[in-house]
Amino acid sequence: MSKVLIVYATRMGETERIAQLIGEGVRISGVEAVVMDAGKIKNEGDLQGYDALVFGSSTYHGEMLNKMKTLLFLAEKAGLEGKVGGAFGAFGWSGEAPGRIYNTMANVFKMAMVGDPLMLKNASLGGGIQMAQEYGKSIAGKLKER
Numbered sequence: 001m002s003k004v005l006i007v008y009a010t011r012m013g014e015t016e017r018i019a020q021l022i023g024e025g026v027r028i029s030g031v032e033a034v035v036m037d038a039g040k041i042k043n044e045g046d047l048q049g050y051d052a053l054v055f056g057s058s059t060y061h062g063e064m065l066n067k068m069k070t071l072l073f074l075a076e077k078a079g080l081e082g083k084v085g086g087a088f089g090a091f092g093w094s095g096e097a098p099g100r101i102y103n104t105m106a107n108v109f110k111m112a113m114v115g116d117p118l119m120l121k122n123a124s125l126g127g128g129i130q131m132a133q134e135y136g137k138s139i140a141g142k143l144k145e146r
């Protein structure tokens with residue numbers, strides 16, 4: 001069975017909520033999902049053995065959180081080329097982090113990215129629950145195309 005790893009970096013918990021909803025969308029599609037805090041990933045081996053990887057961080061002062069920067073340097077060595085990818089994050093107004101994560105996954109890791117990064121101001125208001133679950137479903141859908 002295909003397996004998806006969803007890793008989040010959060011300060012107040014909003015990006016974790018989005019990660020859990022993406023995980024639900026993956027599981028609704030019948031695909032296994034593991035959701036993990038970026039701080040739990042200690043070496044590149046922790047990122048191996050998955051068919052799709054989805055990374056997310058909230059934005060502070062125009063940047064992703066340091067835990068996500070560290071994770072991306074580990075991921076560079078994990079051999080993720082060709083794997084399905086996605087990026088997400090909670091934001092307030094400018095939301096730089098998800099796009100930067102997405103571009104690194106596409107351009108440096110050469111992953112097969114789903115349409116766009118998912119950016120949400122709130123995981124549960126304004127259709128957030130559905131949008132995050134749909135993002136998970138689109139990750140699972142891209143895996144099933146293969």
Ligand SMILES: Cc1cc2nc3c(=O)[nH]c(=O)nc-3n(C[C@H](O)[C@H](O)[C@H](O)COP(=O)(O)O)c2cc1C
Nearest residue numbers: 010011012013014015058061062090092093094095
């Ligand atoms: C000190 C501070 C700086 C912030 N800087 C930004 C920013 O530059 N751009 C932005 O879009 N949101 C910014 N935000 C809003 C957060 O991204 C937003 O509250 C988000 O929901 C936090 O998600 P988290 O709980 O996953 O950390 C900032 C919030 C705080 C408290």
